[in-house]
Amino acid sequence: MKIVITGGASGLGEAITRRLAQNATHEVWFTYSSSTAMARELEQTFPNAHGIQCDFKIPADLDALLEKVDEIGPDALVNNAISAPIVKKHFHRMGLDVFKNGFAQNVLPAVEITQRAISIFREKKGGRIVTILTATLVGRPPGGYAEYTAAKAYLHSLAKSWAAENAAYGIASNCISPGFMATRLTSDTDERIIEEMINRHPLKRLLSTAEVAEAVEFFVNAPLHVNGTNLIISAASEML
Secondary structure, three states: OEEEEOOOOOHHHHHHHHHHHOOOOOEEEEEEOOOHHHHHHHHHHOOOEEEEEOOOOOHHHHHHHHHHHHHHOOOEEEEOOOOOOOOOEOHHHOOHHHHHHHHHHHHHHHHHHHHHHHHHHHHHOOEEEEEEOOHHHOOOOOOOEHHHHHHHHHHHHHHHHHHHHHHHHOEEEEEEEEOOEOOHHHOOOOHHHHHHHHHHOOOOOOEOHHHHHHHHHHHHHOOOOOOOOEEEEOOOOOOO
């Protein structure tokens, strides 16, 4: 299986790349922006893993990636990349530029890449799309994450449309909404807050990126009847 992973060389993306590349029958292409050292390590560890440097803020990089997707002709796409920084402010304190930048860098690249992938999947009469969301979509969103949560909600709605519009072509689109993980994305979280989350957690430990990567692998290989779902990984602390 030929798999494309966006944002696949750091944090959760690195774990996803490692999990999928462990299967020697897969050919895995992963994008990265600044994580060059880790990209090289992944390529050295897994001969079937190939890095594609792409900064989604640079239109030429995205255009080159879309051409590469055409060249690869993937069987699966994992939408994981986050390019715009998470601005931790309450909604009324955010400038309009925060929402514009977040949408332009986190949503629109996923739209373009998925459109290109779906065109390929339709010709192949088969394909899998896995989109990484967040468990903050369920229940009460945390204060200060309005733009981030809204962008993920937009992708969630799109992912359901991708599922409904393409099921007849052998294409499945599913989402994964992980709870809090200790990654570079969350590295500036106060240690006292993390300690409190662990104390309140049903399992008394945070979710690991490896556990989420295992769920990604399941969706990449799942039967077509598994389509249009959003798997919440939060040890039942967040429930629909």
